[in-house]
Amino acid sequence: MAKLDPIPARLAALKDTTTVDLKRQWRELFDSAPPPYNRRYLESRLAYRIQELAYGGLKSESVSRLERLGDELDGGDRKKSRTRTDLMPIAGTRLIREWQGTEQVVTVTLNGFEWQGRPYKSISALARAITGTQWNGWVFFGLKNHRSRE
Template identity: 40%
Template structure:
């Protein structure tokens, strides 16, 4: 009985990761930046401010790459845009809102910077361990119960009016 032949991968070169593409942007000559802009956006560069162009290109590279993993994000955004056009107001985020895969969340707490990466499967990578919620990570960092989205700045603190209304409803 023979074993199946392994595919020849010696000529296969994996495309560079989004992170490495972004890291290389400052090293690219300006003509290559302009060419990359045209390829990603389909039009000429709007200005010649290199920092602006690098930031927009970096954002677009991430948008293109991570859209592959969270198709629901595009649908959610389309609904929010339609609602904004219809009512003139932005509704609160969906309760199930999670940042797109690849998002890096940082928070400084007691002089230490903590970093969390949103994974493709909707979990959070903190110090090499996977967590199902940001609140669990916030508790790990602080030792007390916290709203994870609030701790990492994804959700604003309740305004004094909102807090007073909640107190009156109880």
């Protein structure tokens, strides 16, 4: 008779585990203090670590390839690599915002944003150019709520 794999049940149990216990598991599995991130982050990293220890991690060739691909995407710029690409609008997207009675149209490009024919690397710099004041560009264009989402 084949023995059942306990890993799927252990992964499913993470959803019902208290945050205190998730942090305890983190200390055990990573041999370090848990980071100050949200519960969802802890769950996903713990799930990966549990599987990594049980089934093995990525091959060194895969890690090297991923690092090369990452460098190709962000040019080795660590700040760019921390930008969550899943939150970035797709290149070609048009962001439209009315500001002081004038419609402002911004195009998302592969390298940032374009407004009135000029390139901008950050959406906040662009919002500052439009308004003349300090703005969080994600909030200005309605891409992010100004209140944190818990």
